[in-house]
Amino acid sequence: MELLHRYTKDGLNLLGCHWRGKENGTCIVFTHGMFDNIIENNFVEICGENLSKKGYGFIFGHNRGYGVINSIIVKDRETGRYSGKIIGSTYEKFGESIYDVDLWIETAKELGYSKIILASHSFGWLKNLYYISKKGLENISGLIMISPPDTAGLIGRWEESKAMFLEAKTNIEEGHSKKIMEYKMLDIFPISSRTFYSYRKGGILDIFPLVESPENFGIFSKIDKPIFVALAEKDNIIVETPEKDLEKLKKYAKSTEDFQGEVILGTTHRYIRKEEELSEKICKWVEERF
Known part of the structure; x- marks a missing residue:
């Protein structure tokens, strides 16, 4: 694994972790959730290592919402001067997350990957979905949604x-x-x-109105790429039951013919003690399609 330091279009310096895959191959670009970071995520390192062994790239990219309160270096695009900015999940503006998702997708392309699977955990899914609503799916070959919340x-x-x-x-x-x-x-x-x-x-x-479950489910229903969804049995983001939530999501995924949902039993939102099982299911899904 190598560390990447990159600047967003609005000048924030963010850290990314890259597990290298085959050149001109597929890269999974991962958007983390609220209060998360590379040090305290229990399953992402296992996923990155296992996917890399199979020839797939994996990028865990920090977004401005990493940690509770953080201090990020900012480079002014006009003057080139540096300053600091206090953000983190405590202070972030959701609309600015588009810069962060865009940064790591562009980084994957610069590293030579030809296909990008956009992955997420928890609140990161809403950031990815917001990105898709603004930028479309031109650069995306598939989606991995781990505990996506409404x-x-x-x-x-x-x-x-x-x-x-x-x-x-x-x-x-x-x-x-x-x-x-x-x-x-x-x-x-x-x-x-x-x-x-x-x-x-x-x-x-x-x-992502899963609680209300309206007939018009919005941008999610327009996604025409392969989708993988993992839910934890004892997760606090479950609306009804994991099985019923997956049934609803499959129904709302109207534009894709390739939807797969998995329930990971005996674990909660961070998949503690079930990291390997989650990684195995993700690897299998990726290998069968890319």
Whole structure:
């Protein structure tokens, strides 16, 4: 594995980890989820190593939402001057995630890969889907979705969400958009008012409405590439049951004839103790198609 340091189009310096594959081959470009990073992800290293052994490239690219609160070097595109910016999942603006996904896709192309599978875990799926909604599927040959959440829908089911959105809206209207919320995300992590407010129904990331399950499921139904979905049996992002959620997703994947869903039993959102099983299923799916 080699470390990559690259700059996004808006000047952020992000770290990527590259497990090398065959030249002019297939590369899996992975978008991590909320509060995640390469050090604390339990399964991505196993996936990267196993795929690389089989001749596939794998890039785990940090996005601006890595960790809780981070300090990222920023290079001004006009002056070339460097500065620092505090972001992380606590402060990130969801719409800017398009720069991060684009960075690692372009990096894979620069490294010589001819086919790109866009993969994600958790909140990273919403970033990938947002990228697709803006950039299309021209550069994408397939999709891997690990624990894809309907974040807006799930938060809307929280009893305390109304009070939380009211607090966030009040802070923003009073000119304190970066103010940390009184409530913590998942009862653990601090979250800024502007970031939390973007999680509301009808907001920018309300693009995967599995909780409501409307007839018009949006951009997901237009994806015409092979799709692999993995759900953990005891995951907190499950809407009904893993099996029923997969049935719904298969129904909404109207534009592809190649949809595969897998339930990983006996594990939760981070696939602890089931990392090898998850990796094996992903490798098998990739080998059969690319």
